Amino acid sequence: MRVLIDLTRCQGYGQCAFLAPDLFTMHGNEAVLYDPDPDDSQRENILRAAAACPVQAMHVDRMIVQHRHTPGPDSQGAAAFKRDGRIVIVGASLAGARAASVLRREGFTGSLTVIGDEAHAPYDRPPLSKRVLTGGVPAEHTTLPRLKKQIEGEWLLGAPASGLDLARKVVRLADGREVPFDKVLIATGTRARPWPHADQAALEGVHLLRSMEDSDALRQALARRPNRVLVIGGGFTGSEVASVCRELDLPVTVIERGSAPLSGALGGVIGKIAADLQRENGVDLRCGVSVTELQGDADGRLRGAVLSDGATVEAEVAVVALGAIRNVEWLHDSGLAASMWGVACDAGCRAVDVNGLVTDDVFVAGDIARFPHPAFGYQFMSLEHWGNALNQAEIAAHNMVSDQARRWPHLSMPVFWSTQFGVNIKSVGVPTFADQVMIAQGSPAERRFVAVYGYQGRITAAVMFDHGIWLDFYQRLIERAAPFPVDFRHADQAANDKPVAAQTPERIMPAAGATVVVTGHDPAERRVSFMRISP
Amino acid sequence: MAPQSVFKQIIDPDSRADPYQFYSELREMPVRREDDGTYVVSTYREIVDLLHDPRISSDRRNLARPAPGEDEADVMPSLSFIGLDSPEHDRLRRLTMRHFGPPHTPGRVTGLIPEMKRIVTELIDGIADRDRIDVVDDIAYPLPVGVICRILGVPHEDEPRFRVWAEAIVETLGPGEVDRAAREKRRVETGLQLSEYLKGLVDARRSTPNDDLLTGLVTYEGPDGRMTPEEIVRTAGLLLIAGHETTVNLITNGMLTLLRNPEMLERLRAEPDMIIKTVEELLRFDPPVHFLSSRVALADIEIGGVTIPAGSPIVLALAAGSRDPAHTPNPDDFDPDRPYNEHLGFGGGVHYCFGAPLARLEAQFAIGQLVARLRNPRLLSDPPPYRPSSTLRGPRHLMIAYDGVLPAAPSW
Ligand SMILES: Cc1cc2nc3c(=O)[nH]c(=O)nc-3n(C[C@H](O)[C@H](O)[C@H](O)COP(=O)(O)OP(=O)(O)OC[C@H]3O[C@@H](n4cnc5c(N)ncnc54)[C@H](O)[C@@H]3O)c2cc1C
Ligand code: HEM
Ligand code: SF4
Numbered sequence A: 001m002r003v004l005i006d007l008t009r010c011q012g013y014g015q016c017a018f019l020a021p022d023l024f025t026m027h028g029n030e031a032v033l034y035d036p037d038p039d040d041s042q043r044e045n046i047l048r049a050a051a052a053c054p055v056q057a058m059h060v061d062r063m064i065v066q067h068r069h070t071p072g073p074d075s076q077g078a079a080a081f082k083r084d085g086r087i088v089i090v091g092a093s094l095a096g097a098r099a100a101s102v103l104r105r106e107g108f109t110g111s112l113t114v115i116g117d118e119a120h121a122p123y124d125r126p127p128l129s130k131r132v133l134t135g136g137v138p139a140e141h142t143t144l145p146r147l148k149k150q151i152e153g154e155w156l157l158g159a160p161a162s163g164l165d166l167a168r169k170v171v172r173l174a175d176g177r178e179v180p181f182d183k184v185l186i187a188t189g190t191r192a193r194p195w196p197h198a199d200q201a202a203l204e205g206v207h208l209l210r211s212m213e214d215s216d217a218l219r220q221a222l223a224r225r226p227n228r229v230l231v232i233g234g235g236f237t238g239s240e241v242a243s244v245c246r247e248l249d250l251p252v253t254v255i256e257r258g259s260a261p262l263s264g265a266l267g268g269v270i271g272k273i274a275a276d277l278q279r280e281n282g283v284d285l286r287c288g289v290s291v292t293e294l295q296g297d298a299d300g301r302l303r304g305a306v307l308s309d310g311a312t313v314e315a316e317v318a319v320v321a322l323g324a325i326r327n328v329e330w331l332h333d334s335g336l337a338a339s340m341w342g343v344a345c346d347a348g349c350r351a352v353d354v355n356g357l358v359t360d361d362v363f364v365a366g367d368i369a370r371f372p373h374p375a376f377g378y379q380f381m382s383l384e385h386w387g388n389a390l391n392q393a394e395i396a397a398h399n400m401v402s403d404q405a406r407r408w409p410h411l412s413m414p415v416f417w418s419t420q421f422g423v424n425i426k427s428v429g430v431p432t433f434a435d436q437v438m439i440a441q442g443s444p445a446e447r448r449f450v451a452v453y454g455y456q457g458r459i460t461a462a463v464m465f466d467h468g469i470w471l472d473f474y475q476r477l478i479e480r481a482a483p484f485p486v487d488f489r490h491a492d493q494a495a496n497d498k499p500v501a502a503q504t505p506e507r508i509m510p511a512a513g514a515t516v517v518v519t520g521h522d523p524a525e526r527r528v529s530f531m532r533i534s535p
Numbered sequence B: 001m002a003p004q005s006v007f008k009q010i011i012d013p014d015s016r017a018d019p020y021q022f023y024s025e026l027r028e029m030p031v032r033r034e035d036d037g038t039y040v041v042s043t044y045r046e047i048v049d050l051l052h053d054p055r056i057s058s059d060r061r062n063l064a065r066p067a068p069g070e071d072e073a074d075v076m077p078s079l080s081f082i083g084l085d086s087p088e089h090d091r092l093r094r095l096t097m098r099h100f101g102p103p104h105t106p107g108r109v110t111g112l113i114p115e116m117k118r119i120v121t122e123l124i125d126g127i128a129d130r131d132r133i134d135v136v137d138d139i140a141y142p143l144p145v146g147v148i149c150r151i152l153g154v155p156h157e158d159e160p161r162f163r164v165w166a167e168a169i170v171e172t173l174g175p176g177e178v179d180r181a182a183r184e185k186r187r188v189e190t191g192l193q194l195s196e197y198l199k200g201l202v203d204a205r206r207s208t209p210n211d212d213l214l215t216g217l218v219t220y221e222g223p224d225g226r227m228t229p230e231e232i233v234r235t236a237g238l239l240l241i242a243g244h245e246t247t248v249n250l251i252t253n254g255m256l257t258l259l260r261n262p263e264m265l266e267r268l269r270a271e272p273d274m275i276i277k278t279v280e281e282l283l284r285f286d287p288p289v290h291f292l293s294s295r296v297a298l299a300d301i302e303i304g305g306v307t308i309p310a311g312s313p314i315v316l317a318l319a320a321g322s323r324d325p326a327h328t329p330n331p332d333d334f335d336p337d338r339p340y341n342e343h344l345g346f347g348g349g350v351h352y353c354f355g356a357p358l359a360r361l362e363a364q365f366a367i368g369q370l371v372a373r374l375r376n377p378r379l380l381s382d383p384p385p386y387r388p389s390s391t392l393r394g395p396r397h398l399m400i401a402y403d404g405v406l407p408a409a410p411s412w
Helices: A015-019 A040-052 A076-084 A094-105 A212-223 A236-247 A263-280 A386-400 A468-479 B006-011 B020-027 B044-051 B072-078 B088-097 B113-125 B135-140 B142-152 B156-170 B180-207 B213-219 B229-242 B245-260 B262-270 B274-285 B356-373
Strands: A003-005 A024-027 A031-034 A058-060 A086-090 A111-116 A154-157 A161-165 A170-173 A178-180 A183-186 A190-192 A229-232 A252-256 A284-287 A291-296 A302-307 A312-314 A317-320 A324-326 A342-344 A350-352 A358-364 A369-373 A379-383 A415-420 A423-429 A436-443 A448-455 A458-465 A516-518 B031-033 B039-041 B132-134 B292-297 B301-303 B306-308 B313-316 B399-401
Touching: A003 A031, A015 A024, A015 A031, A015 A040, A015 B356, A040 A058, A040 B274, A040 B356, A086 A094, A086 A178, A094 A111, A094 A386, A183 A386, A212 A236, A212 A317, A229 A236, A229 A302, A236 A252, A236 A263, A236 A415, A263 A284, A263 A423, A263 A436, A263 A448, A263 A458, A302 A317, A342 A350, A342 A358, A358 A369, A358 A386, A386 A415, A415 A468, A423 A468, A448 A468, A458 A468, A468 B044, B006 B020, B031 B306, B039 B044, B044 B301, B044 B313, B088 B213, B088 B229, B113 B135, B113 B142, B113 B356, B132 B135, B135 B142, B135 B245, B135 B356, B142 B156, B142 B213, B142 B229, B142 B245, B142 B356, B156 B180, B156 B229, B156 B245, B180 B213, B180 B229, B213 B229, B245 B262, B245 B274, B245 B356, B262 B274, B262 B356, B274 B356
Parallel strands: A086 A111, A086 A183, A111 A154, A183 A358, A229 A252, A229 A317, A252 A284, A342 A369, B039 B313
Antiparallel strands: A003 A058, A024 A031, A161 A170, A170 A178, A190 A324, A291 A302, A302 A312, A350 A358, A369 A379, A379 A516, A415 A423, A423 A458, A436 A448, A448 A458, B031 B039, B132 B399, B292 B313, B301 B306
8 A cells, every 4th residue: 555644734633643543653742653555464454544543644545636626618729738738847757747647637537647766666765864764664555646647658667858849849868768748847856965075975884865866875884883873964964864863863963054953944943943953862963164085095085074163073974965057058058047046937837937927837746846936026936845746746736737717726835844853844935034033832842832923023934843834824924914023912931032033044045955945026037146126 | 583594503402413504505605793792704715724723712712702602611621732822832742642552552452453353253243133223322332432531541340430420421511502510511511520439449550550641651651751741631531522422423423414315325245444534424424423512812813804813703614614615516415435524523632532443443343234234224314313512413322223233254
């Protein structure tokens, strides 16, 4: 069987863990862990767990799609396209697979080709930095659930795309083939940013973490119980790896260039709490320094690292967790507005070209997309969120086969989760888009709280540690641009709820670990600058 | 005279057999103010929003004006965490959960499955030589009391007493029913008797601990501190009361609905797994809890085009929300195949039903086995007589006839 929990929706009610305790375990109070490929003998328990989930966050054997209403019948043109149009999806991961299934659900019976450079069937990445590393879940169990009707289409896996020719309407493959389309969806996501020095990166023991193979290799390395693990970069991925190391009782050193782990994503104030959490759990955390060199022994095995403050760290394993790079290179001569922040598109997921013109037949979804958001002054937003890949792919797929009047806008608020050191962290809105932050609920000392972020007197984000059940409330406040600071009477009021400077980074850089950033109004933005333009 | 408000019509005992006929009218105004200043919220989106809104309290002490017959001293002893807000609520709930479910005691509920099945089999074996029963008295009542007593560690012989206490307390819950003050008084008296009894049990566990939940509450001390003896008594009382009438109603409403939909009865016999989704649909379609009437606004709250002033009592009409057509298509159809069934049967937010996993299994087993084993079951009166409560709504009796009882399947 295949099981997938939409952890963006999950509110930690634990009903699944009650009814199928062998399959779902609560890690701390709110984080649910599970094996996505359980044995068929557990069928009854799984059905019970899935039915009981109060927010219906569980997909069993197929990916369910929420009911949405679209008025009126298709026009003749749309009906004809649905019947025998040609659609190509480039990128066969979460967004690509989701779009393929939604297209079929929408009644698209034409030809569908999915092009992916990885050799695997689409799989789920979040477990790769969590349970797969502890050995709790085999890497190959992360394959996404089969979609309702086995998605019929041509799956060209292990076949990288090398170009997009909009004039001839073909996708070029690296092996020289060309795949023609009427409409194309770009869903090529991101890859891990490598260590900048190739010779050092090639040392045995130096790891990246993005794919199933990466995760499995790192798991094996950790299972050999290295003398120490060096994590380069204290963003979400780095912090999750550090958490796994501590769970495995391995010594681990985290090097973070900023003032605190997660500070690139959540600012220095909440970063400080994350730092305390790491140190409490036995992580050797060093902030405000960077790794300048990785050193190997005569056999080309990693021995240790030199830091910018001159210190050295001995370690047999290093994990390079310096953020992501968007897979846009294959589009360089396509004429689309593709930059280091992704491919610009409109709220209907249609790609924008370098001149700011919206294309008709090219759509974008997932980590690769850069789209304008009304709650943030219609600035372009770039994010690396599981939930967004799912939503945006659904909307893109629907719009690809729908008339103008029946299209859906992609307006959903960014939501992200991470599990580390037994704490479930959830974020809604854009925490880097803030000048102040306050603890609104709970207690940072107990690691259970809600932090609310404000920008120029409006609420722009909220971050929860083991308090995810309140997320929807803060999401509504962000949607309404409610005034900051929070000054109404409410339950669970924090002892100290004074707003303080958020200590968000002045310049947002792709390597700083933010999973969602707001990147200005220019669709062809190519500079590494952060536009904190007021709405 | 002004026409009676639709909410008053719903809570009128004459409407008990079919309150659903009024719910679409109720939803026409998602948030409506009653003459006494109570705000009734009836649409799905608005109810879910308020269940997750920290400006909503479950602590009646936050009312601007206490309701008639209700004052602090009366209400407190029977409440425990269901009537408290975060963080105090969360602390007590965690301390209790520690001995009941994940993350610390994940297998407790599933560990009880054999025992639950045994009780169900025994109850149905016990009616094999009859041709008619009252589903309420003969099946639905004994099961939840038996199960919760096993969990807490209440001796078997004391179960009948619980039934009397639970009934007396439950009868008095609910918005604006007649003679509320008198019932309130009875509830307090019964509550005291129950507390006395539980105190005795708690003392016994202190001297001779074993592995039941009560012992856990008495002996555990951790990062959240420990429960005071008074808190333990209130919590044990809450577990007994909260899971009692509710589960009875779910089983009874379930049998009633299935007997009114014979084609579903057939399908369940052919596909026993369907019981899982059937119970979810029952929790949506004919739920045991129709209203949460304990909520209070802590601040002025804008919702559904209305501002609810701080200090106002709020009623969340869960049963109306679960049938909101804006949330789920064809809401008045009983459809166990309904995809994506997100209902309000167990509430939501931090007060989400503590005993939901237990209740689900009990209902799946009881209803599933009655369907599998009774030959040709049929209703003897439709609609059945109902209890007075509009909040915890369910039949007082449900008389059915049948032509014999099949033996329990060996695999079960
Ligand atoms: C280790 C890890 C942990 C994560 N944890 C979380 C988490 O806890 N919470 C959360 O919200 N998100 C998390 N994420 C992020 C989440 O997984 C991504 O948001 C999601 O995978 C995005 O899906 P996507 O389909 O847009 O892109 P991707 O998953 O990046 O998929 C893009 C696919 O396109 C392929 N491709 C690229 N270029 C080409 C080409 N030229 N031709 C053909 N194919 C190509 C890629 O190989 C890849 O298969 C995590 C990610 C990782 C790596
Ligand atoms: C079908 C059966 C049941 C139904 C429909 C039901 C319904 C509910 C609902 C709607 C609430 C929310 C109350 C609120 O928000 O104020 C609740 C809370 C609660 N229920 Fe249940 N319940 C059932 C069975 C049980 C059982 C078997 C138990 C006991 C083990 C139980 C224990 C509780 C407790 C302790 C609470 C309070 C939770 C809190 O405040 O955090 N319930 N229930
Ligand atoms: S919300 Fe659903 S998936 Fe998440 S813990 Fe609860 S039951 Fe499990």
